[in-house]
Amino acid sequence: MLMHYVLRSLMFMLLALQAPLTLSAGSCVPVRVGYIDQHRPPYWLGEGELVPEPAGASVDLIRAAVKGSGFNCPPTLVRLPAGRLKLALEAGDIDMTPLGEQASYSPEIALPRDRDGNVDRNRAMPSTLVLLVRSKDRVALNANPLEFSRGKVLGAAQGSGFNPRLREMGLTIDDGARDLDRNLAKLKLGRVDAVVVSLVKPAHLEATLKRYGGSIVQLQQPLINTRMWMAFNANYYRAHTEQVEALWTWIDVNRLHLGDFVIKYRQTQ
Numbered sequence: 001m002l003m004h005y006v007l008r009s010l011m012f013m014l015l016a017l018q019a020p021l022t023l024s025a026g027s028c029v030p031v032r033v034g035y036i037d038q039h040r041p042p043y044w045l046g047e048g049e050l051v052p053e054p055a056g057a058s059v060d061l062i063r064a065a066v067k068g069s070g071f072n073c074p075p076t077l078v079r080l081p082a083g084r085l086k087l088a089l090e091a092g093d094i095d096m097t098p099l100g101e102q103a104s105y106s107p108e109i110a111l112p113r114d115r116d117g118n119v120d121r122n123r124a125m126p127s128t129l130v131l132l133v134r135s136k137d138r139v140a141l142n143a144n145p146l147e148f149s150r151g152k153v154l155g156a157a158q159g160s161g162f163n164p165r166l167r168e169m170g171l172t173i174d175d176g177a178r179d180l181d182r183n184l185a186k187l188k189l190g191r192v193d194a195v196v197v198s199l200v201k202p203a204h205l206e207a208t209l210k211r212y213g214g215s216i217v218q219l220q221q222p223l224i225n226t227r228m229w230m231a232f233n234a235n236y237y238r239a240h241t242e243q244v245e246a247l248w249t250w251i252d253v254n255r256l257h258l259g260d261f262v263i264k265y266r267q268t269q
Helices: 002-026 057-067 082-091 145-149 163-168 180-189 202-210 234-239 241-253 257-268
Strands: 032-036 076-080 096-100 125-134 153-155 172-174 194-198 216-218 224-233
Touching: 032 057, 032 082, 057 241, 057 257, 076 082, 082 096, 082 224, 096 163, 125 145, 125 180, 153 180, 163 172, 163 224, 180 194, 180 216, 202 216, 224 234, 224 241, 234 241
Parallel strands: 032 076, 032 096, 153 172, 153 194
Antiparallel strands: 096 224, 125 194, 125 216, 125 224
């Protein structure tokens, strides 16, 4: 009888010791993810602060990345104007936001690093940029896009992550229009010479161009290949290094999933 009591006491003590460990392993690590407050189908859906359901292919990817990286709870989604996202990240008003390739980054922003301390190009979302032109302008489809772009005005969506890099290359970018359709309208009117678009899935762009009945065509060669990182606030990274590093590694392994989400949204349209 005494032995039975002792065993029961030991069992309860072990359970009591394990409980905090279990709670710690499964506790929520809140993360506020900022993204653009404009309707950019199929990547970001809806206007303003509200997050619709479905929310868009890029939001689906971010949710999957957070779910697979040990945060143990869904991200809090914060929609902001494009021009405020980087500032909000630096100030710590949000914890994470997609950030395009740039010449330099402020110390308030944390990006994945390789063993040499350089920004890790592998743990990023690759992106191929292509040019769309009017067929009536008779631009050779096999023309070198970079040479063609010199001295031209290129339309690009407002707040696109690749715009800073294109400007650093000396290209003239008109990013006054907020989405692809508005940029294509400017192209048809001759207000821009070409439109820059990210080629995530060729079938998606083909479906878009089909609506224009051959009046707008794609140059065959890519303009550039660029990257998009999931950037974190530096203080948040220091506080939650394990989860952030896990998310960056998840992106490396699952980088092609964005195209799968894009296809899903295209099939539901």
